[in-house]
Amino acid sequence: MSIFWVMQDKIFEISRSITEALLRAMPIADPCQDPNAFRNGVKATLESHLPSEAANALKDLSSGLAPYVVLRTSADLSNLPETPTTFAPQPNSSWWPIAWMTIGAMAIADARLISYRCENDGAAFVNLVSMPVGAESVRLSEKSGSAMRGHTDAVSFPFPSEYSEGDNQHSPSPDLLILVCLKNPEGVPTNIALLEEILQELTDDEENALKELHYGVTSQRTFKTDYKRIPSALLSDREDQGLSFRFSHSSVTTIDTAPEEAISALKKIQSTLPNIYMPLPLQPGDICILNNRTVVHGRGAPGNAFGGSTRWLLRTYGWREGTIGNIENTDIAHLHT
DSSP states (O other): OHOOOOOOOOEOOOOHHHHHHHHSOOOOOOOTTOOTHHHHHHHHOOOOSSSSSHHHHHHHHHHTSSSSSEOOOOOTTTTTOOSSSSSSSSSSGGHHHHHHHHHHHHHHTEEEEEEEEGGGGSSEEEEEOOOOSSSHHHHHHHTTSSOOEEOTTTTOOHHHHHHHHHHHHHHOOEEEEEEEEEEETTTTOOEEHHHHHTTTOOHHHHHHHHHSEEEEEETTTTTTOOOEEEOOOESEEEEEEEEOOOOBTTEEEOOOOOOHHHHHHHHHHHHHHHHEEEEOOOOOTTEEEEEEEEEEEEEOOSOOOSSOOOOOOOOEEEEEEOOOOEEEEETEEEEEO
């Protein structure tokens, strides 16, 4: 089976007429203020307009049967402002309708939008853009224009099973990672690798070693927390949706007492990923929903140019209905610690 076929099987074209009807029906409200306020309404609107194949694929995503889904909308994004140069969401309302469409698509996948106080002050949607030095920390600004190696998001945060067993200093990591493409003039790819293909490169002993406490995991730089998982497993078979994986090139190491199969497993994963990535060049209007537990993602290099018409993605997170965490404020239901 070719990579192209696999990718195309998960990409669903939404016609201009359907897209325009959906965008007109979206709430006139800032989705960062209370992103779940109109969740049921926008879900119903999308369900009444989306092709059945696309809606079914979103439901497969919820059950763990699909690793990712792309809704390729025909949204007219010509009225967007210049690309921002920070993570902070923009007050301009031009991106609000497609953000609400995204929330509706997540709801069809039985997921709700969540955010973390320790990352970007808990913003519901953040910008993934190239930044000038000084826009954020020097390190984050420098990395914003570079290629990004593969990882899962919030890598040090617990799996739902770990959280339910008492590891609850932090809420669970996201079940879903959502990317909304607003601009991508150079066609910079989002690179993805599927867990099933990663595990094919390992022996049974190496795969089993990933389930044991042989690793150290630290938080990624965008998360302002010193939380570490030491020792930690990288693979869990105790989650409701099947196997779940955590990984980051820079944030995962083996501990001193790790056996040889644990060490070799991590080395194989690190060396294998560049060879199995599938490039997914998102187009303006694309809503891409990835399973953060079974898909490792990275990106090509956006380059050092910033602002203007340069690449601009929105990013948010989702939890399935059964995932719970630490709500920081009952009046802001999507915000967690």
